[in-house]
Amino acid sequence: MSLIPSFFSRNGRDAKPPPLGADGPLTLMAIMAHPDDIDFGSAGSIAKWCAEGWTVYYVLATSGDKGTHDDLSRQELAAMREEEQRAAARVLGVKEVVFLGYPDGFVSVTAELRGEIVRLLRKYKPDVVLTFDGFRPSFNHNDHRNIGIATRDAIYPAVRDHLYFAEHAAEGLEAHRVNEMLLVGSTAPDYFVDVSDYIETKVDAMLCHASQISTHDRDVLLKRMRERGRRRGGRGLVESFKRERIVRAPQPAPADEPQPASASQPEPTPVGGERSRS
Ligand SMILES: [Zn+2]
Numbered sequence: 123m124s125l126i127p128s129f130f131s132r133n134g135r136d137a138k139p140p141p142l143g144a145d146g147p148l149t150l151m152a153i154m155a156h157p158d159d160i161d162f163g164s165a166g167s168i169a170k171w172c173a174e175g176w177t178v179y180y181v182l183a184t185s186g187d188k189g190t191h192d193d194l195s196r197q198e199l200a201a202m203r204e205e206e207q208r209a210a211a212r213v214l215g216v217k218e219v220v221f222l223g224y225p226d227g228f229v230s231v232t233a234e235l236r237g238e239i240v241r242l243l244r245k246y247k248p249d250v251v252l253t254f255d256g257f258r259p260s261f262n263h264n265d266h267r268n269i270g271i272a273t274r275d276a277i278y279p280a281v282r283d284h285l286y287f288a289e290h291a292a293e294g295l296e297a298h299r300v301n302e303m304l305l306v307g308s309t310a311p312d313y314f315v316d317v318s319d320y321i322e323t324k325v326d327a328m329l330c331h332a333s334q335i336s337t338h339d340r341d342v343l344l345k346r347m348r349e350r351g352r353r354r355g356g357r358g359l360v361e362s363f364k365r366e367r368i369v370r371a372p373q374p375a376p377a378d379e380p381q382p383a384s385a386s387q388p389e390p391t392p393v394g395g396e397r398s399r400s
Contacts, residue, residue: 139367142250142302142313147175151248153239153273154306155229155265156186157207158331163306164252165214165324166317167361172215173320179246180211180219183235183269188226190333196226202333210330213323218246229265231272237287239276244295251277255305255364266307277303278368301368308364318358321347 142148150171152160160168160180172178185200194202204221211219222238229235243251254262256270277300280286284297304313317324325343328335337343351359 139365142304142365143171143174143176147171147177148249149177149179149247150250150252151179151181151243151246152252153181153183153242153269154253155183155263155269156189156226157182157203158186158210158334159254159266159306160252161207161210161214161324161327161331164361164363165210165327166320166359167315167363168214168216169320169323169327170315170317178214178216179242179248180207180216181222181239181242182207182219183222183224183229184226184265185221185223186226186334192333199333203331206331206333210327213327213330227265229268229272231268231275235269235272236276236280239273240281240287241290241293241295243276243281243300244290244298245293247298248300250302250304251300252304252306252363255308258307258309260309262307270305274303299368303366304363305366306363308362311362311364313363313365314360315363316358316360318351321351321359 148171152164152168154160159182168178186203187196187200190199192199204219208219220242222235224235251273253273254266254270256262256267256272256274258267258270282297282299284291321344325340325347328343329338329340332338335343347359351357354360
């Protein structure tokens with residue numbers, strides 16, 4: 123464990139950072155609990171990012187093998203949900219979908235899950251990770267909360283320190299840093315993506331999750347989306363996230379090193395004569 127943290131996390135209190143992707147396409151990994159978790163909330167953003175040249179990977183902890191009232195076995199349901207998710211990912215331009223195979227409803231924050239996430243982060247090297255806000259204070263699904271926390275724990279400090287899950291080195295996987303997270307389901311979102319131009323692609327992706335949506339009528343879904351955009355005073359449809367950044371803190375120089383003069387370092391103010399050394 124590091125005694126002195128080499129980074130700090132900063133949010134809305136600091137100067138607003140540039141939007142993600144301002145300097146060119148990024149690699150993003152979305153790590154969620156169930157098939158449809160990513161697409162229902164974020165498919166517009168995923169479509170936009172893919173259209174802008176980003177490389178996007180999906181990781182699903184479960185295959186959604188319990189959420190049905192139909193007469194299907196868990197295996198049948200899982201196979202169907204996985205195929206629905208792959209179809210939606212194809213619509214959006216996602217490069218690859220990985221299923222971790224945990225049982226629906228029983229995702230726990232374990233060292234095993236953290237290690238699997240670390241391994242994938244080291245393999246695919248994303249710049250940005252999208253996941254659930256595991257610390258959302260209001261009601262939350264067990265799997266959503268736990269995949270969010272396990273993912274956060276994988277990002278700091280495990281993935282960046284090679285002695286965590288050192289066995290990955292045998293596969294040629296090296297330590298990696300992820301400095302940006304987008305959290306879904308936060309009660310305090312602060313990062314908004316205008317997806318007005320990607321509503322049709324989002325609806326097409328949602329329609330792929332045929333076993334999980336209330337209507338399969340494309341026009342009805344499109345109308346709902348556009349009405350939602352209109353309710354925002356005609357400002358279009360947005361998807362909301364909480365952005366968390368990991369920024370390296372300036373390291374203090376050793377005490378015996380001369381300090382450079384700087385305009386930001388005020389001169390000591392004498393109080394009642396010469397200032398005593400301290
Ligand atoms: Zn879910």
